[in-house]
Amino acid sequence: MAELRVTRDALTVALPCLLVFRSLGQFALPEGALAVLGCDAPADDAATTCLAAAMRWFVHGLARTGISVHSAGLWFAATTAAIGIAAVFASAVRLLPSRGAARLCTLLAASCPAVAFAATSVHLHAAGFMIAAIATWAAVGWARSGASWRALLTGGVTGGAHALTPLGALLPLAVAPVLLLAAERPSDSAVWRWPAQVALALGTHLVVAWVALNEQLCAGMPGLGEVAAYDFATLLPLLAREWLRGCLPLSLVVACLLLHPRVHAPARVLHLALAAYLLLGCHATASLGDDGACLLTLVPAATLLVMRALGERRRLVLSLLLLSTAVAAAKICVRADWALYDALASGVKAVAQGKPLLLLTGPGLDEAILLCEPEIEAIRVRQVGRGPAPKPADLVADLGRRLASGQRVFVTPEAEIALRDPVFQARYAQAAPILFELEQAFAWRPLQKDGWHSKELVRR
Amino acid sequence: MRLAEAEAVYRQSHRADTGAAPLDALHGAVDDARVSRLRSLRLLLLLGSAAMSLGVSEWIWRRVAEFEYRGRLKEFQHGMVESTPDEPWLYGLHPNLDFVENITQPEGSPPVEVRYRTNADGFRHHEAWPPRMDDQAVRILFVSDSYAFGLGVQDGEPFPYVVESELRAHGIDAVAINTGVPGYNSEQQYARLPSLLERYRPRVCVIGYVMNDAEPISFVPMPPREAYRHCWFWLFEDAKPLLNRVAMLIVDDRPLFASSKPSDSKDYPEGFLPGSPKWPASRAALVGMHHLCRERGVLMLVAILPDFTRSFDDTYPLVVIHESVVNLGAAEGFPVLDLFPAVRGLDSRKLFVPGDGHPNAQGQRLLGEGIARRVLELLRG
Numbered sequence: 001m002a003e004l005r006v007t008r009d010a011l012t013v014a015l016p017c018l019l020v021f022r023s024l025g026q027f028a029l030p031e032g033a034l035a036v037l038g039c040d041a042p043a044d045d046a047a048t049t050c051l052a053a054a055m056r057w058f059v060h061g062l063a064r065t066g067i068s069v070h071s072a073g074l075w076f077a078a079t080t081a082a083i084g085i086a087a088v089f090a091s092a093v094r095l096l097p098s099r100g101a102a103r104l105c106t107l108l109a110a111s112c113p114a115v116a117f118a119a120t121s122v123h124l125h126a127a128g129f130m131i132a133a134i135a136t137w138a139a140v141g142w143a144r145s146g147a148s149w150r151a152l153l154t155g156g157v158t159g160g161a162h163a164l165t166p167l168g169a170l171l172p173l174a175v176a177p178v179l180l181l182a183a184e185r186p187s188d189s190a191v192w193r194w195p196a197q198v199a200l201a202l203g204t205h206l207v208v209a210w211v212a213l214n215e216q217l218c219a220g221m222p223g224l225g226e227v228a229a230y231d232f233a234t235l236l237p238l239l240a241r242e243w244l245r246g247c248l249p250l251s252l253v254v255a256c257l258l259l260h261p262r263v264h265a266p267a268r269v270l271h272l273a274l275a276a277y278l279l280l281g282c283h284a285t286a287s288l289g290d291d292g293a294c295l296l297t298l299v300p301a302a303t304l305l306v307m308r309a310l311g312e313r314r315r316l317v318l319s320l321l322l323l324s325t326a327v328a329a330a331k332i333c334v335r336a337d338w339a340l341y342d343a344l345a346s347g348v349k350a351v352a353q354g355k356p357l358l359l360l361t362g363p364g365l366d367e368a369i370l371l372c373e374p375e376i377e378a379i380r381v382r383q384v385g386r387g388p389a390p391k392p393a394d395l396v397a398d399l400g401r402r403l404a405s406g407q408r409v410f411v412t413p414e415a416e417i418a419l420r421d422p423v424f425q426a427r428y429a430q431a432a433p434i435l436f437e438l439e440q441a442f443a444w445r446p447l448q449k450d451g452w453h454s455k456e457l458v459r460r
Numbered sequence: 461m462r463l464a465e466a467e468a469v470y471r472q473s474h475r476a477d478t479g480a481a482p483l484d485a486l487h488g489a490v491d492d493a494r495v496s497r498l499r500s501l502r503l504l505l506l507l508g509s510a511a512m513s514l515g516v517s518e519w520i521w522r523r524v525a526e527f528e529y530r531g532r533l534k535e536f537q538h539g540m541v542e543s544t545p546d547e548p549w550l551y552g553l554h555p556n557l558d559f560v561e562n563i564t565q566p567e568g569s570p571p572v573e574v575r576y577r578t579n580a581d582g583f584r585h586h587e588a589w590p591p592r593m594d595d596q597a598v599r600i601l602f603v604s605d606s607y608a609f610g611l612g613v614q615d616g617e618p619f620p621y622v623v624e625s626e627l628r629a630h631g632i633d634a635v636a637i638n639t640g641v642p643g644y645n646s647e648q649q650y651a652r653l654p655s656l657l658e659r660y661r662p663r664v665c666v667i668g669y670v671m672n673d674a675e676p677i678s679f680v681p682m683p684p685r686e687a688y689r690h691c692w693f694w695l696f697e698d699a700k701p702l703l704n705r706v707a708m709l710i711v712d713d714r715p716l717f718a719s720s721k722p723s724d725s726k727d728y729p730e731g732f733l734p735g736s737p738k739w740p741a742s743r744a745a746l747v748g749m750h751h752l753c754r755e756r757g758v759l760m761l762v763a764i765l766p767d768f769t770r771s772f773d774d775t776y777p778l779v780v781i782h783e784s785v786v787n788l789g790a791a792e793g794f795p796v797l798d799l800f801p802a803v804r805g806l807d808s809r810k811l812f813v814p815g816d817g818h819p820n821a822q823g824q825r826l827l828g829e830g831i832a833r834r835v836l837e838l839l840r841g
Contacts, residue, residue, distance in 0.1 A: 113711070225669035248710055291712065330711045343734055443773075448729055458774060 006093050013085035013106055021078035021119040025071075026336035050164045055124055062187035069373035073122030079129040081119030085110050090298050091140040096307055104317050105307040109133075112291030112299050113319060114246040116328035117335065122371070125293040131161045132174055132213055136304070139175040139214055143182030148197055153239060156199035159208025162217075162440045167281050167294060169217070172205060173273035178264035181308055235278055243274060246292025249323050253310070254302045262307045291331070337365060339406035344369050346453020349378060356407040358399075359454075362414025381415045382428065392430060393435040400441065404460060410454040411444065514695075521695040525684040532681040540576065540642065543680045548651035552681045553582040553609075553641055563612060572813070577615055584638050585615045589661060597635045600624070600835065602759075603749075604648045604668025607765050608640025610824065612813030616659055617821045621665070622828020623835060630836055634743045637662060643679035645672070646745035652750050657756050658750075664759045664835055667749060669785050671778050672766045674731040674742035676722035690720040690737055697721060727766075729780045743788055750794045759838050762789055763831050766800045768812035768819045773805065795838065802830040 003182035055076055062072035071098075088109045092102035109115060118126040135157040142150035154175065161168030183194070209217055244251045257267040274295070282293040310317050345363060359378040361367060370378055379395070399409050407455065411419075419435040420426045535544055539559050541551045557578040562571040577585035591599055602608045602620040610618030626679040627634035637660050639652070649667065657665070677686065684694070691697040700717040707716035722738070725731065731738030746762065753760035764782050766772065782798050789796030803811070803826060810824035817829060 204785065244708060330707065330716055334707075334712050334714045334716050339735065369545055445774040445781060446777040448732070450785075453729065453780070 003221060005285060006090050009093070010086040010090045010101070013089045014082045016147045017085045017110055017119075018078050018082035020115075021081055022074060024116075024332055025074035025078065025119040026120050026332055027070075027338045027341045030200040051127055054164065055127060060073065068372050073371065075128040077119050077121060081110075081115060081126040083128035084115075084133035084212070084292055084300070086128070087137040089341065091133070091137045091178070091300065091304060092307065094140045094144050095178075096319060097313055098311075098381035100309045101307055103356055104311075104314075107304050107321055108250065108317070108324060109304065111324040111328050112250055112303070113324065113328040113331045114296055115299055116295060117291060117331050118293060120332055122334070123293065124294050126435055128165065128167070128294075129299060131157065131168070132171060133300045135161065135171055135175050136178050136300040140182050140304075142197070142201075143179050146193060146197075148193075148200060151197040152204050155204025155227050155400070156208055158201075159205035160212070162205065162209035163212030166218075167277065167297070169209070169275065170276050170280060171297060172202060173208075173269075173276055174297045174301055176273065177270040178304055180266040180269060181263065181304060198440045230279060235434065238278055239274075240280075242292050243295050243298075245409070245460040246295065247302065248327055249320050250299065250302050253306050253320065257309050260309050263305055265300075266305055270305060273301075274298060280293045280384075340365055341369060341372065344452050345373060347449045348373070348452075351408070351410070351447065351451045351452070351454075352376075358402055358407055358409045359411070360411045361418075362412055362418045364414055366412050373433045381418050381434070382430065392433040395434060396437045396441045399438075399457060400420060400459070403457070409442075409457040410447070411438070412454050412458060416444075416455060466786050468553050478615045503643075513516060514723060518693060521642060521698070522684070525688070525694060529684055536681055538679070542681060545683055549641075549644070549648040550677060550683065550686070551641075551643075553578050553584075553711075555582040557582075563813060569814075572815070574612060582641075584610060584618060584640065586621070586636065586638065587616070587621070588635070591635045591637050592632060596633055598627070598632050598664070598839065599635045599637055599662040599664045600627075601656060602638045602640060602668060603653060603661035603665060603675070604640040604658065604765070605644040605649075605670050606642035606672050606818055607641065607764060607827070608638055608668045609641070610638075610818075611626050611642055612816040612818040613821050613824055617633045617817075617824055619668075619824045619828035619831060620666075622825050626832030627744055627836065627839075628796045632839065640668065642675065645675060645677065646742040646749075648677070649673075650745035650748045650752075653752055657752060657758060662758055664761065665749075665753050666831060666835065667746070667762045669746075669759065669762050669764045669800055671765075671781055674738040674781075675724055675728065676726045682722075687721055687801050690722075699785045715833070728778060732784055739784060743784075745786060746785070747792055750792055753794075761795050761797060761831070761834060761838060763797045763827075763834070764799055765827060768808050769817045769822055770808060772800070772803045773806045776800065776804075795834070797831065799827055799830050802826060 055073075058076050059069060063069045063077055063112070067075075085106055089102055089106040093099060094106040096102050096105060098204040110119075114127055115126075117123070118129060135154060138150060138154040138157050141147075142154050142446045155172075158168065158175065161171045206217070254267060254270060258271065259264050260267065277295055277298065287441040307317070310320075346402070348357070348369070357377065359366070359376060361370065361378045361380050363380075363382045366378070367380065367382075370376060370380075402409055419431050419438075425435075438457070441460065442457040443460050445458050447454055447456050469795060502725055533543055534547060536769075539561075540552050540553055540557060543551045555578060557576060560578045561574045561576065563574060566573050581590075581591045587696070593599075600620070600623065608618055608620055617700055618640070619738055620636040620640070624634045624636035637656075639656055641648075643653075646669070653665075676682065688694050688697060697720055700715075704715040730736065731742075750760055752758075762785060764785050766776070766777055766782070770776050770778065779800075782800055786796050786798055804824075806826075811819055811826065814818045
């Protein structure tokens with residue numbers, strides 16, 4: 001009966017969250033996150049290949065109902081985040097002394113800027129938050145009841161996460177603080193059961209991941225040498241941007257809890273997990289720069305920890321909630337690119353005037369607009385730049401044929417910037433030759449329409 | 461209500477039974493009401509004092525801005541222009557000026573010496589000044605900036621004089637009145653036009669639209685009334701950089717608050733993007749000038765003068781500005797002459813003054829010939 005009530009209450013929490021997240025759905029452009037929705041799976045985003053495939057499957061399935069791929073992507077992010085929030089609530093109900101505290105804990109998680117941002121943009125990592133929250137819920141249940149099947153369930157969830165994304169391998173570390181918290185007031189299970197159950201959970205994790213990943217547990221992970229090569233100059237900005245700023249004020253409070261007499265042990269474990277995430281996720285996190293995307297998995301444990309420590313100081317928690325909401329709202333506002341999208345979309349349509357048109361597009365806003373306007377024909381420089389096919393000469397010949405047939409061809413500013421960017425050129429071997437061939441073969445005529453400016457390729 | 465009064469009322473209404481417990485409850489209720497009233501009062505006081513502090517701070521800030529502006533104005537010195545802060549056009553050329561500018565040449569060539577003279581009205585020197593005001597003279601008023609003034613070229617070489625001589629060659633008794641002042645934007649031209657129309661009573665008014673005509677004033681210190689024209693709260697406006705820095709620490713790398721103050725940009729098409737206040741202000745000025753000319757029966761021509769520092773080919777990047785002005789002319793019903801086609805395909809490097817960027821004598825001639833042809837058409841109906 002109690003379980004039923006928790007489930008019902010969790011649903012009543014999840015539904016408003018879903019609606020709020022979806023209604024705040026924005027046109028933010030987390031770099032690379034949008035690319036995963038494209039049909040040509042990104043080989044350079046191998047760290048999240050399985051998760052990306054799952055997201056693609058969901059989004060394209062939903063898009064069959066007639067909504068745009070972008071809108072479906074927003075539904076995906078909002079839904080997964082809302083499920084995560086419901087799982088946080090269910091965990092909090094078990095762990096915290098009152099339902100009021102559980103509700104506050106849920107609000108604190110939902111208003112965490114990193115969570116709110118991921119939930120309101122086409123963001124792959126909202127799913128990571130959901131999985132972490134479910135694992136946390138399973139861990140709390142396990143710690144409270146001491147039932148072996150719950151240990152099995154926790155291991156299964158973390159193992160599944162490992163199979164979906166290499167960073168999932170660290171999920172046991174993210175749920176460990178919750179286990180410590182919940183074990184503070186152990187049920188009547190005997191103390192000797194704990195090591196056995198932890199071993200059972202870890203074993204399940206390994207088996208699930210082993211089977212799902214075809215015996216390649218380290219697939220997509222950086223090598224030890226690579227991890228050792230990261231220095232403080234790389235890691236400190238990541239820590240500041242991804243954790244301290246991305247999850248403000250939660251991150252600061254959790255840091256203060258290192259000195260708290262009751263919860264310092266779980267706080268230490270949480271920071272250990274944070275260090276591991278930063279080290280192993282550095283290659284992904286550094287390139288993403290989405291303010292905490294890869295660290296969303298730590299948010300459920302962090303909120304539970306904070307509420308456990310400060311739950312009785314209601315005013316302080318309310319102040320934190322207010323601050324968190326303000327930062328999240330500011331972040332959503334500042335990252336919403338609807339105006340840019342509108343300018344781009346109306347400019348492209350005004351230029352096209354119903355006639356065939358081809359865009360050479362860049363990796364950010366351009367890819368996003370393609371999600372909204374799938375009828376626009378485009379060649380992505382990220383795809384052609386990757387090579388080996390099509391060769392630059394083939395691309396130029398193709399563009400020449402299109403121009404001859406009356407089609408207009410435009411290079412967007414983003415594409416031009418990417419093609420000229422030495423970092424992009426270093427990453428995509430064909431980028432520099434393509435730029436050279438395009439400049440040799442065509443004149444780049446500037447054009448601006450309704451706020452959209454680009455270069456039209458015309459035959460020399 | 462006071463506690464004693466409340467007690468008395470309570471006792472009267474319950475007469476006999478005045479047990480301790482109900483009275484305690486009554487005391488509690490009255491205390492609660494008092495606390496709640498006190499809280500409301502505190503909140504009101506807080507809001508009121510906050511509003512008052514902001515108001516006073518804003519007043520002080522505005523005074524500081526004015527004071528700073530006066531200070532900058534005192535220090536301002538320019539060889540060619542003088543500040544006129546009380547006029548809406550803010551500055552003009554020194555009258556009766558005789559000024560020599562040495563234009564540094566690239567690649568170590570000796571500097572080029574250019575002599576600028578102005579007449580008593582503070583406009584570029586013309587041999588026949590003041591202009592003839594008889595009815596036979598076809599006075600053509602040129603309103604523009606450094607292009608018409610002729611920065612980089614000698615007296616007599618700016619395009620208004622080319623137009624004059626071309627028209628004279630076609631038998632028209634033309635008199636050029638060149639009121640071009642370097643750095644003027646459309647709004648300054650609009651502000652100055654009524655007095656010019658009144659004074660010179662021209663037949664034709666040629667507005668030379670230059671690519672930076674939508675940009676804010678940069679020649680003289682900008683008065684606060686101009687700098688803060690889109691801001692309702694000056695203090696907040698000036699706190700934006702600081703707030704953005706704080707926001708970068710706690711929210712995102714992108715600035716949280718966009719500045720509402722006009723900023724001088726070298727990327728002129730930016731001012732023509734949706735949301736920018738630059739082109740709307742320039743557009744309004746052009747429309748205003750059209751209305752002024754129409755009211756006085758003056759023929760108005762807007763000549764779009766291309767940027768001579770860019771290549772005159774397919775890569776010319778300011779097409780959007782040309783298109784915007786052409787479209788405005790079509791919508792408002794005033795003639796627009798786009799001079800880009802007249803120079804398209806030519807080597808722009810041979811047409812501007814090295815080290816300066818304004819059209820040289822040859823460039824001015826090209827502009828003048830193009831405008832003269834169109835003015836001729838207008839005059840012949």
